[in-house]
Amino acid sequence: MKKLFIIFAISSLCFACNDGDIIVTEFDFDELNLNNCGDPGGYTFFNINNSFAAESISLILTNTGVLFLDPGVEEYELNSSTNTVNYRKFNDDVSDDYFCSNIPPITPTVTLEFLGESGIAELTTTVSKLDDDGLDEDITSDLDTDGDGLLNYFDEDDDGDNVITVIELGVDYLNGEAENPKDTDGDGIYDYLDIDDDNDGVITRYEDANGDLDPTNDETQEGIPDYLNSAISNTNLIDQFRLHSYSFISDINLVLLDLVLISTDxxxxxxxLNMGSQNGVINTTVTETPEFID
Ligand SMILES: [Ca+2]
Ligand SMILES: [Ca+2]
Ligand SMILES: [Ca+2]
Ligand SMILES: [Ca+2]
Structure with missing residues (x-):
């Protein structure tokens, strides 16, 4: 068997036989061209290069749980049956369907194939959650002011009073005309962190006469909601949180380590071998109602 030991150079790889013929090829996979398909239990990752040669590098992982939800690094041992890597060359351009359709296309045909015999696949997942609530909140902080389980940087109602932060900051703050967020009762606690915004002794969450989990639409005196009106103290015992939403984006990077690829000879x-990155592998809006715990 001919052997060649290569330290990978990220964008190109050439290797030659002992007889001097150049067999392969340039590995020239675009680092941002990683793609995947599949579901929990079986994912296929692939990177296709149709620019200079019709070639692909692919990884099938089986027996996985749900991927891409949690930040961190997962390692998978490669073998020739359940967690398999293939490097392939084709006689024509290859499409995503080749890897993702239930019935793979008949063409193009494989002209050269290497199978991963051993190695490690290292999948790094980065997750970002953002509430877009008008504040520049520290995404490294564990702060959860209202204790609802949603950290402030992805909690759109930071004080848990059922009036969302973007409303409680005030228009003047949002458009840059006020230096500080709104503090209706002047108690030194900004409304978005104040559970009793008018300081009338009834918390904002309870000044919700119609009980729709939205204190902004309850006005005993027209033009001013009860929760901002210290002259009105309606109490409606509501110990529930409103529905929350935040954006959830995860990015991945996939690297193969100590990879042994074999062909027939x-x-x-x-x-x-860096298989590349895929940004926004999950890009969605999460909606959930935090559990209310006294
Ligand atoms: Ca919270
Ligand atoms: Ca927030
Ligand atoms: Ca408040
Ligand atoms: Ca009030």
Missing amino acids: EEIIQET
Whole structure:
């Protein structure tokens, strides 16, 4: 068996046989071209290069749980049956369907294939959650002012009074005309962190006469909601949180380590092969109602 030991150079790889013929090819996979399909239990990752040669590098992972939800690094041992890597060259351009459709297309045909015999697949997931509530909140902080389980940076109602932060900040603050967020009762606690915004002794969440979990639409005196009117103290015992929403985006990077690729008569060893990154592998809006705990 011909052997060649290569330390991977990120964008290109050439290897030659002992007889001097150049067999492969440039590995020239775009780092931002990682793609995937599949579901919990079986994911396929692939990176296609149709620019200079019709070639692909792919990884099938089986027996996984749900991926992409939690930040961190997961490692998977490669083998030739359940967690498999393939490097392939084709006789024509190859599409995503080749990897993702239930019935793979008949064409193009594979002209050269290497199978991963061993190695490690290292999947790094980065998650960002944002509430877009008008504040520049510290995404490294564990602060959860209202104790509802949603950290402030992805909690759109930071004080848990059922009036969302973007409303409680005030228009003047949002458009840059006020230096500080609104503090209706002047007690030194900004409304978005104040559970009793008018300081009348009835918390804002309870000044919700119609009980729709929205204190902004309850006006005993026209033009001013009860929760901002210290002359009105309606009490409606509501110990529930409103529905919350925040954006959830996860990005991934996939690297193959100590990879041993074999074909019928060759073996390649690579210390590191970066299969690339995929931004927004999940890009969605999460809605949930935090559990109210006394
Ligand atoms: Ca919270
Ligand atoms: Ca917030
Ligand atoms: Ca408030
Ligand atoms: Ca009031």
